[in-house]
Amino acid sequence: MTSESIPPFSSLPIDKSGPPYNAWGLYGSENEKGRLNLITAENIKRGKDTITEGITINLNLPLDFLPVHASRLPLEHNIKCSGHSNDDILNFNTQGSTQWDGFRHYPYQNWPEEGKFTFYGGMDISEASNKEIKKYGVQNYSDKPITSIAHLIDIPLYLSKNNLPSIDSFSNSNPISLKIIKSCIKEFKINIKSGDILLIKTGFIESILSKSNLERNELKNRKKQGNQSCGIESSEEIWKWHWEKGISAVASDCPSYEAWPAPSNILSCHEIFLAGWGLPIGELFDLRELSKQCKKFNKWTFFFTSMGLNVPGGIATPPNAQAIL
Template structure:
């Protein structure tokens, strides 16, 4: 077992929000569970590179066109010539969470306590004396680099003929994820980067525009994802440095409990949450070579005080 507190010992400090680990890496820490990606952990993960095959997990920035979920700004691109020369420049404008993304530590706080990771407040972010604290730019120095693990829930579910609706508030249980790992012969290592293929991208790709617009009109949106439970939290706490999936919310949405995983992962532990990762080419290759672990390199944008970032992520085999 790694040298971290037991899940049952959380929160670490009296009066802190439930299951929080504030202060574990110091009161001014902004890396959270990325501290688990030590040089030794990354060096060990490099053994996953055997063939040099590289696969992008980045959905196109304009993949949702002009109708992203959660009422987010669509991607806009302006390409212009710099007359009189034969030269082009371009300008992009987009919400950092309208396509593949890492949620940063400013994104989702404890709702009742109104606090972000390590006790950061809204006033720290928006107030008169605001700073860049918990900005996603803090992750850019070393990136999110380590051993990735794909749990192909969608492939496993299809093989078993189990029903699934990406646009209903269904939960992927811990027991199911453990069954997927067993079927893939995957053994977890502390510090792994967990990536779950739920099947959202497959379902989204089959929808006509009008049906997407109808789903967007339903408030709150409904998505299937990882279940909200103490045992799921304990499993994540004991194993991973970051978690990600192909769906818009990672977890079942809206939450089925009186808490959201986003609260605990982001605000409690400083654990990055990846969403809308394009896992189709990755899952095909994993199935082809019968290997579901790989080296991951992800470099977030160096934006001081940023909330989220495109992942700029590759899986390397």
């Protein structure tokens, strides 16, 4: 499916009995891949053709990265020695470090009525929380690897070059607007096509790593402030732009891709992207080295590969992601 064949945004919701802006059933009632269906062989070949420098760049924070959400526990790593060899035993939250959110992670809130929560395809909270049910799990990110041509939108670099105010990583009060995103794309001569992957750098990783563990714990326990963090704006024009560009997956270096928490008077990108469209959201991607190399070569488009954990029915997964320039 190309951008030309994507139904117009005005046609949403596809399932008229479902929640606002949903695309349920667009790829067939049994299809579980969501927007990953937009990644074609042509996207992958275009990605391969961007490789000019032969440089591979890790996009994953360590698994023992201190989680930014208070409810998520850090990695537990034990080594079992049998006398002649060693085994690793890991216990970790798949959303404690760099991650892809799966389609069973975040639902439409209070839809179709107060106290109801509806996930992609109409799955309810009891189904999404049942490990015996495998549908819409992150195994789909292995069956259809999140691998395509990708683009880096380096917001801090754009703001600095244009003498604009910098981002407060720990506030949701000034989200990144579509105007800023479009201006950045124009300045760095980025051309987004259907099936491409979008990475947005906010500078959050630099900000969080500048804090001590004590300071980071204090940040993630800001209950009165709602554990605020930076990100893109949640708005209809943002959703329309992502839809009509045919973007197949999004990721950022901040905790929620969108500024969090989203305003209470509007749906969140998590609701629209995950529960509505089946659009994978990547969070806490380490974009520091990628930013340096993109700036060095003035090259903002590259080949991106990701193969998540093949956990049937899984909620989220480390991405095991890299960029190849």
